[in-house]
């Protein structure tokens with residue numbers, strides 16, 4: 001059995017992480033998805049336990065205190081974190097799990113789980129990033145400017161990731177990510193059982 005792969009997709013707010021990861025999940029239902037916990041309010045159409053676990057600040061702090069979060073970060077005034085149990089369970093079961101998280105949390109996961117697959121999603125340009133953030137209709141002028149300034153700082157640390165993918169067209173970006181995942185499945189460190197199975201068969205003769 002191949003080892004499970006932790007797949008982390010990160011990048012500046014508005015780049016299209018959610019959109020690209022939704023398509024990846026539709027096309028690859030075999031990849032588990034890590035549902036994050038957050039203290040932010042649900043947006044219209046978002047459901048508790050589907051998009052996020054929507055928790056109070058108290059409940060979130062209890063999870064931190066109990067060590068139940070793999071990582072957490074304050075992102076634009078709200079807390080976000082990755083529940084640890086599901087990630088470790090899925091990986092131990094030999095399944096892939098997808099995390100779509102911000103760049104602060106991503107650096108923590110790189111330290112904790114260096115064998116993961118770390119992908120940085122880039123916008124085609126800062127002008128296009130601004131257009132997407134405006135088009136999403138979720139930002140005030142102030143929060144838009146904050147996100148654009150943060151994007152430049154985040155892009156500066158993109159070299160910590162193994163891969164960069166430009167999200168020009170959603171379908172194309174999804175396909176590139178799916179191809180990267182396919183290639184990573186052939187990493188020797190994820191296939192030690194395959195190698196051991198063959199060499200043990202020879203040694204057993």
Ligand code: ADP
Pocket residue numbers: 011012013014015016017018019020132133135136167168169170
């Ligand atoms: P993120 O999760 O990175 O904050 P979203 O997935 O919410 O970003 O995308 C931000 C906005 O940009 C959304 O309105 C989305 O529909 C749009 N968008 C995402 N990817 C593309 C793309 N490749 N081309 C044009 N618009 C896109």
Ligand code: 5GP
Pocket residue numbers: 011012013017036037040071072073075080081082100101102103104105106
């Ligand atoms: P949004 O509020 O737009 O859904 O997400 C805001 C930001 O929080 C995005 O950059 C998203 O990737 C990030 N985020 C979502 N879940 C997590 C998480 O579990 N941990 C961290 N560190 N960031 C997260």
